[in-house]
Amino acid sequence: MRLLPPVCALALLSACSQHPTENPSPLASEVSTAANSQVNSPVQFDEDRFRKDIKTLSSDEFEGRAPTTKGETLTLNYLTKAFKEMGLVGANKGDYLQAVPMVTYIASEQQTITLADLPLEHRKDLVLGSRHDNGGVDISKAPLVFVGYGVNAPEYDWNDYQDLDMKGKIAVILVNDPGFALPNSGKFDGKAMTYYGRWDYKFSEASKQGALGAIIIHETAAASYPWSVVENSWTGPQQDLVVDKVEQDKHVQVEGWITMDAATSVFEKSGLNLVNLIDRAASSPINIPLNQTASIKFESTASYANSYNVVATLAGKSRPDEQVLFTAHWDHIGIDESKDGDQIYNGALDNASGTAGILEIARQFAKQAKDGQPLDRSVTFIATTGEEQGLLGSRYYAANPIYPIDKSVAVFNLDSTNIYGRTLDYTIVGKGKSQLEDYLIDALKSQNRVAKAESRPESGGFFRSDHFSFAKLGVPAVFAGGGSEPIDEATAQYKTMMKAEMKGCYHNTCDEYREDWDLSGALQDLAIYYSAAETLANSQDWPGYFEGTEFHSLRAASEANLTE
Known part of the structure; x- marks a missing residue:
């Protein structure tokens, strides 16, 4: 999950060690014995197979699964x-692969x-890059302008x-929103x-405003991740979708992040107190020339x-043109050869675990179809x-x-699964957005669990993983799983x-598979x-977004979306 980050995820990821444990601990074994059954589940997922998929995908052999690599x-x-x-069909005219042109x-x-x-x-004070194919950046004495949160939102005046x-x-620009x-x-x-707090929005809006560059001031609390995540995620190869030259030329020439300490020093050179300006920026829109310049060359x-x-699909028996989608990203950060010691970002939790999750779900639906109980609608799995x-x-x-898209009923997204044992509750990220959540809440009854936000x-988790790409087009999409209340004391101790x-392993080399995960x-x-x-x-339901949410106008939650 891109910069949870993000994600990446689900606020499950907050911990790490330098070396994975080879054998399950007695405590983990006790928890697993007491809690391994899938209570009242309509299916029984194969834990050994689930583990094998996670372990293989996150092994050193897969070199951190960076796009366009071995x-x-x-x-x-x-x-x-x-x-x-499993018997699923390649969705792209029989091919399982959909080409994604990248630069x-x-x-x-x-x-x-x-x-x-x-x-x-570089790296210590700030990280900068350029998404232009022009050989590099050579900027001399460009004026610096503080633009508060960098937001242009007419609906919020x-x-x-x-x-x-x-x-x-x-x-x-400040990270997050007012x-x-x-x-x-x-x-x-x-x-x-809101989406106005996301880094991609800020760079996009600065580009629309015709800026030469955009630099976000990093604050751990406001960003919800430490500087190490920025450094690891924004250095080395950076991929993007290929766009036409006219569109590319509109993008800022340089973009990146600066630490709070370095930014404070820059503002002091302007005779300005950054902490005071942060307070002002939250109260009302603000822009102030710093009367200082930037020179950047690389x-x-x-x-x-x-x-x-x-992309693989299992055709429905009566309405195969209507699709229920599952998504999970297979990629991670890859290898950083500039690092000492371990250089592979294995990405076991983020997101070998989610990818293994959609494989397990797909196997169960495929088995159900082979047993003579195919679904009415098609179900399609997209490993992105x-x-x-x-x-x-x-x-x-x-x-x-x-x-x-108008035949896509809903999206269920998996991005990092729960490695901390069973819970009494269940987290729905961005809870309260769409009717799709009602199906999760109803399913939770069989496990005697309750849904919580x-x-x-x-941290803006709803905007940080693949479901958001579909939500922006009005397709109801959920990002859910895990919880904060362990099922019992043994599980609480294990957690x-x-x-x-696991502390510090998000987007770090210690996100490796562990045999003692519950x-x-x-x-x-x-x-x-x-x-x-x-x-x-x-x-025959067509869930939609609730009134007052960002996507209600695209597919509204109302009785009109339910077909009798």
């Missing part, structure tokens, strides 16, 4: 073979950067770019992040290659590429769907231990998705 080739072969063995940008590690006459160090001409200038800083003010969505390269989504680089695979599919809505072991909670969650999707696929 790791991708191995992953595509593995997933294609698995879907074919890979690599910025040199040797960068000369001066902001406000302060020499800054908010425009941080009001009366600004950004041509030739670099925008300096609601985060003033959650009780009634601004935006309070503590819960080389970069661009190369072009197709990456691939893996490039999620870590900005939801690239899902964005491409949504723009170039194999099955029409995520504990940290300020505390495993959280400590996956009983993950199997329960797979059963919820399975049950909800089965009910929806055998109904």
Whole structure:
């Protein structure tokens, strides 16, 4: 999950150790024995097979599954073979692969950067890159402008770019949105992040404003991830979708992040107090020239290659043109040869576990069909590429769907599964958005669990994984799983231990498969998705988004969306 981050995910990922444990601990074994059964599940998922898929996909052999690498080739072969063995059909005219044209940008590690006459160090103080195929960046004395949260939102009567001409200038932008800083003010969505708080929105809006560059000020609390995540995710190869030159030329020439400490020093050179300005920026739109400049120089390269989504379908018996979709991204960060020690970002939790999850669900639906109980609607599984680089695979599919978007009933997304044991509750990220959630809530009754919203809505989890690419087009989409309340004391003790072991592993090399993971909670969650999707696929319902949400106008939640 791209920069949970993101994601990447689900606020499950908060912990790490340098080395995986080879053998299950006694405590983990006790928890697994007590809690491994899938309570009242309509199906019994195969834990050994689920583990094997996670372990294989996240092995060193797969080299961190970066798009357009050897790791991708191995992953595509593995997933294609698995879907074919189940009896699912390649959705792309019999082919399991959908080509996603990508460009890979690599910025040199040797960068000369001066902001406000302060020499800054690449990685330590800031990370910068360029999404242009022009050999690099050579900017001299470009004016710096503080634009608050960098938001232009007419519906909130908010425009941080009001009366600004950004041509030739670099925008300096706060992370998140005004609601985060003033959650009780009634601004935006309070503590819960809106899409205006996302980094991709900020770079996009700065580009629309004609800015030369955009730099986001990193704050751990507001971003919901530490600087290490920025450094690991925004250095090395950076992929994007190939777009035409006219569209590409509109994008800022340089983009990236700066630490809070470095930004504070830059503002001090302007005679400004950054903390005070952050308070002002949350109260009302703001833009202030810093009366300082930036000089930035580094080389970069661009190369072009197709990456691939893996798309497999199981045809419905009576309404095969109507699709219930499952998504999970197969990609991760790959290898960083500049690192000392372990250089492979194995991505076991994020997201070998989610990819293994859709394989298990697909096997159960395939078995059900072979047993003479096919679904009325089709169910399609999309293992996406490039999620870590900005939801690239899902964005491409949504723009170039194999099955029409207006025939896509819903999307169930898996991005990091629950490795902390069974829970009494169940997290729905962005809870309250669509009627699709009702199917999950109904399925939870068989497990005596209750649905809750995520504990940290300020992290903007709903906008950080592949389901969002479909939500933007009005397709009801959910991102759910896990919970915060362990089923019993033994599970609570195990969770505390495993959280400590996993600390710091999000987008880090220690996100490796561990034999002592308690996956009983993950199997329960797979059963919820399975049950909800089965009910929806055998109904004539067309769920929609609730009034007051961002996507209500695209597919509204109303009786009109339910076919008798």
